[in-house]
Amino acid sequence: MQYISTRGSAPRLGFEDVTLAGLASDGGLYVPESWPSFSTAEIAAMRGLSYVDTAVAVMKPFVAGALDEAELKKLCEAAYGRFSHAAVVPLKQLDHRQWLMELFHGPTLAFKDVALQLLGLLFERFLARRDTHLTVIGATSGDTGSAAIDALAGRAKVDIFMLHPKGRVSEVQRRQMTTVLAPNVHNIAIEGSFDDAQALVKAMFADADFASRFNLSAVNSINWARLMAQVVYYFYAGAQLGAPDRPVAFSVPTGNFGDVFAGYVAAKMGLPIAKLIVATNVNDILHRALSAGDYSVGTVTPTAAPSMDIQVSSNFERLLFDLHGRDGPALSASMKGFEASRRLDIPQAMRAEAAALFSSTRVDADRMQLAMRWAHDKAHEVIDPHSAIGLAAAQDSDLDPSVPIVTLATAHPAKFGDAVERATGIRPTLPARIGGLFERQERYAVLPAEIGAIEGFVADTAAAAV
Ligand SMILES: Cc1ncc(COP(=O)(O)O)c(C=O)c1O
Numbered sequence: 393m394q395y396i397s398t399r400g401s402a403p404r405l406g407f408e409d410v411t412l413a414g415l416a417s418d419g420g421l422y423v424p425e426s427w428p429s430f431s432t433a434e435i436a437a438m439r440g441l442s443y444v445d446t447a448v449a450v451m452k453p454f455v456a457g458a459l460d461e462a463e464l465k466k467l468c469e470a471a472y473g474r475f476s477h478a479a480v481v482p483l484k485q486l487d488h489r490q491w492l493m494e495l496f497h498g499p500t501l502a503f504k505d506v507a508l509q510l511l512g513l514l515f516e517r518f519l520a521r522r523d524t525h526l527t528v529i530g531a532t533s534g535d536t537g538s539a540a541i542d543a544l545a546g547r548a549k550v551d552i553f554m555l556h557p558k559g560r561v562s563e564v565q566r567r568q569m570t571t572v573l574a575p576n577v578h579n580i581a582i583e584g585s586f587d588d589a590q591a592l593v594k595a596m597f598a599d600a601d602f603a604s605r606f607n608l609s610a611v612n613s614i615n616w617a618r619l620m621a622q623v624v625y626y627f628y629a630g631a632q633l634g635a636p637d638r639p640v641a642f643s644v645p646t647g648n649f650g651d652v653f654a655g656y657v658a659a660k661m662g663l664p665i666a667k668l669i670v671a672t673n674v675n676d677i678l679h680r681a682l683s684a685g686d687y688s689v690g691t692v693t694p695t696a697a698p699s700m701d702i703q704v705s706s707n708f709e710r711l712l713f714d715l716h717g718r719d720g721p722a723l724s725a726s727m728k729g730f731e732a733s734r735r736l737d738i739p740q741a742m743r744a745e746a747a748a749l750f751s752s753t754r755v756d757a758d759r760m761q762l763a764m765r766w767a768h769d770k771a772h773e774v775i776d777p778h779s780a781i782g783l784a785a786a787q788d789s790d791l792d793p794s795v796p797i798v799t800l801a802t803a804h805p806a807k808f809g810d811a812v813e814r815a816t817g818i819r820p821t822l823p824a825r826i827g828g829l830f831e832r833q834e835r836y837a838v839l840p841a842e843i844g845a846i847e848g849f850v851a852d853t854a855a856a857a858v
Pocket residue numbers: 502503534535536613645646647648649650651652699700778779802803
């Protein structure tokens with residue numbers, strides 16, 4: 393399998409190089425040269441498979457040329473062996489048509505573990521073959537950070553620098569990152585928003601001297617391998633609910649458009665998906681873009697679902713690439729215009745094409761709380777604010793009532809204990825494996841959201857390590 397950049401001018405790469413590169417050298421994102429697809433018989437054969445076997449079946453075409461089936465299976469067994477539920481991502485029925493897929497049984501209690509546990513092992517495997525040191529740079533609104541740190545802490549040949557917006561992640565989220573004291577882990581709280589942090593990461597990649605001097609790589613969903621691993625659970629849920637004979641819809645709490653883009657990939661690969669519901673909080677750029685063509689950046693409003701307090705959604709570029717007929721130079725021009733003016737108008741024809749698969753809903757704080765209460769009172773489930781945004785959008789959808797809707801439950805409720813308690817009166821407890829979080833020492837730097845300050849910190853840290 394070969395991969396191409398959405399901006400058309402970076403070199404075509406195989407899976408191993410794409411994984412280690414993270415972002416393409418022309419500023420674009422890597423995507424497979426063509427979408428692999430499964431026949432209905434192949435999808436039917438996924439019914440009853442374990443999560444690991446589903447993962448191997450779904451990811452095999454993407455890793456071709458870099459890993460054989462036995463190697464892939466070994467990595468999946470190691471990654472998903474660390475999940476605390478035997479089903480890895482269990483599916484729960486809430487009422488006659490609403491389902492919840494719990495993606496938070498990994499080591500750091502959010503869906504990010506599904507991809508990052510595997511990505512950590514992929515880095516290790518690929519670096520073992522090379523005499524190279526990798527500097528991983530990431531931005532987090534709360535969950536990617538701890539999942540990436542858990543996956544990379546203590547690994548040889550890798551340092552990780554993780555930027556989070558100071559004071560805008562929950563205390564549990566911050567402590568999950570900053571109490572990891574492994575010498576290769578470096579947390580930075582920046583004076584700004586997640587969008588500022590993400591822009592700084594991209595600026596470091598765009599600084600060609602810096603990027604090659606430190607051999608930068610990415611753990612955010614700009615890295616293709618992240619999305620590849622997330623495609624698996626759409627097939628896993630779909631097969632359990634009757635695919636390929638019955639279409640299924642998914643409601644996806646959305647910020648950086650990575651998780652829902654993985655659903656788009658599953659649809660491209662042949663999974664019958666009736667609709668992908670893009671559920672946003674009041675930071676609603678994606679809802680405006682999909683419903684009215686208005687992809688313009690507003691100011692970020694802090695909410696009770698802080699991991700989704702995002703305006704610039706990196707992976708939207710991957711969808712725009714397909715909507716531009718995979719014309720890299722045309723998309724590159726559009727994205728440069730967007731970067732300069734902070735707005736992009738999505739033409740009606742592209743919106744109509746997207747609407748065949750995507751719908752979108754903006755969920756405000758009151759509606760989110762109502763969904764949390766409904767889940768607790770009617771379905772006896774305590775859910776987190778992000779998952780509640782997905783559930784609210786699923787409940788408000790006007791889809792054919794015979795279609796089951798799976799809401800992706802993206803985080804454990806205990807990560808957002810205050811918000812859950814406000815809505816339901818219940819204070820969820822952290823699983824024992826996270827215990828002691830509040831007693832442990834924290835270590836992090838606080839820096840302004842300026843490229844010079846961050847690059848200087850990375851360079852000084854690297855020099856001190858020599
Ligand atoms: C708990 C949670 N839910 C939903 C999202 C949104 O996912 P995505 O950025 O893939 O759209 C995030 C952050 O990415 C998150 O941490």
